[in-house]
Amino acid sequence: MKPAGLPRDWQADVVVLANRTPAEPLTIETPPPPPPGPTLAVRARRWLDLNRQRLIDTVIGAGAVLVALIGWHLLSANHVDLYVRFENVPSPGQVLDATSRQFSSGAFLVHVLASCRRIFIGFALAALVAIPTGLVMGRYRLARAIVFPLAEIFRPIPAIAWVPISIMLWPTSEESILFITFIGSFFPILVNTLHGVDAIDPVLVRAARCLGAGEITIFREVYLQSALPQIFTGLTVGMGVAWISLIAAEMISGQYGIGYFTWQAYSLVDYPNIVLGMISIGALGLFSSGLIRFLGKLLMPWRAGR
Incomplete structure (x- = not known):
């Protein structure tokens, strides 16, 4: 009868222990150590x-x-x-001296933060509205018939032309600037999203329906995923146009921001600060566009090598 608590092959273990001579050491096999990993140089x-x-x-x-x-x-x-x-x-040295003075006083940082906040709010609102609108326009013919003519009428109007009407529409200059930033980035995102949906192979949609996918699943897994490259192209272009629109609005109706700083430097004939404002606009635009491209690589790993 098998004693309680012993493993299933207890009889074989007992036989081995019984036949072992007292002088024979009891050895336990241990697995070999793992091979060493690659060195720092490798x-x-x-x-x-x-x-x-x-x-x-x-x-x-x-x-x-x-x-x-x-x-x-x-x-x-x-x-x-x-x-x-x-x-x-001004020479690069003069611009560098002006940069040192502006950052030591802290006033220039206030202008930079104001412009960045406006860009974030205006661009985020444009993306949140333009991407779903473009997807719906590409999916439903009725929505496209309603929205597309209106979009084509307003799209050629430059953002700077919206400044007078924007001042009349919104109660404060801050809201006017955000609206102009929104308008500048909205149409590039909308058009590129619509083109991305138009380029989708209808076979993919039919295959998804045959597999039992509903309308929401098709939107999320087929339309959105397939249009992502075009959407991020629109986001990148829209970010550049958003900066152009923002700077123009700040020069005309702003009280702070990089555009206001640059225009004020021009009014005071302060050439180094003019160049400082221009370089800051370019650097911030480069950083924000690079951030969008980085986000695109995270969401589209199959295109990371491009």
Whole structure:
């Protein structure tokens, strides 16, 4: 009878222990240690192999920026006048001194934060409205027949032309600026989303229906997923137009912001601060567009190598 608590093969274990001589040591087999992982040098070499082309592109881009800075310094320092005049253009050193003064006082940071807040609110609202509208227009013919003519009428109107009517529509200048930023980024996102839906293969929709997918599932898994590349193209273009619209609105009706700062520097004939405002606009636009591209890579990992 098998004693309680012993494993199923207890008889074999008892036989082995009984036949073992007292001098024979009891050995327990242990698994071999795992092989050592790659060294730091091997990991670094693998990382370089995977990111070689990206590093080359970064070096080329940094070199292009350096060449542009050197050319700017030479043209402004020598006051070159070859039809395009550089007598009053500040040098990079003067702009750097102006940057140091502005950041030490803290006033310029207030303008930067105000513009960033306006961009975030106006662009986010435009994306939240334009993407679903574009998807619905691409899916339903009636919605497209209603919205598309109105969109094509308002789309060619530049954002700067909306400033007078925007001041009359909204009670405060802050809301007017947000509206102009919204308008500037809305139409590129809408049009690219609509084109992304139009490019979807109808076979995918029919296949989803045959597999039992409902309308919401088709919207989420077919229309939205297939149109994502075009949507992010529209988001990137819309971000650039949003900055253009914002700066124009701040120059005309703003009381703070980078556009207001740049226009005020022009009114005071402060050339270094004018260039500082322009460079800040370009840097912030580059950062925000890069953030959108990074988000696109996270949501579309199958296009990460492009």
